[in-house]
Amino acid sequence: MRPDENVIEELTALRSTDLDAALDPAETEGVYRDSRECAALAAVAGGGAALLSPPTPRPKKG
């Protein structure tokens, strides 16, 4: 077997850990949407639905 064939075999060999990770993925890191996207949702939904409410404002310090 040529060395490049070895490399290809290594690259294509499926690892069970890869399959497990794909079948049982951890929850992705959350990135809360910004106000521009809230506005986009409002435009799509037309108003009135619970999803439209923007993130709860946090109390200002001082």
Added chain:
Amino acid sequence: MEQSGTSTRLQAAVQDLASGVVSVLRDGDHTRAVLPAGTAEAGDLALAAVRVLGADAVLPGLLSGATSDPAEVAVFRKAVEAYPPRSDAAPTVRWSHWGMARALRRLDPNSSSGPPDEPDTRWLDDASWQTLTHQLAVLAPLALPGESCAVSRLAARRPVDVARGFVRAVRRRDWRQAAGAGRWLTLLPGVPDTLGLESGLDFVELMGGQDPMVTLQVRAARLTRTGTLV
């Protein structure tokens, strides 16, 4: 965390396969094969991609009830047989494999294998609404109209929790989770009207639609919701 080369290749193969399913769901041409033409042509990576996509790899056939291409069924069967869950497998791995076995029986009624035993749902008994939604989204291929299992019965008892999880997923911009939860919500009784599910699904598709895994779930949800099967 850094991904391995095979992990990246597997993800790409899964995305390709999901794109094929979306294309068939969009066109309604359920006679078109999604899976590789035959077991001989289906390499390890392609089979693994079928295993990862689970029962959704044959979703057009499951929704339409049309006779499936025997070559496609053979590939699906090979993926089921090639990747059985290990004894220490996570519940989602067991359930996704169970879902594939169920789908295989639907596609091939002459299959000699009997109905698979359902894994248990103990890991979800005391799950928070956040965990429940995440796990249900991972198991979205089990959300099929007219099909009941322990996971779907458990979800049916917690529609408000799943609705809350859907909103959380949208707000976190986790479009895959939102799409999977949205698909479940189209099947569950008692979902609050105030959720705005239809608008929410539109938004999820708008924002996450470049990912075929998201589009697949949204399309499945819409087909389930409207009762318009492929």
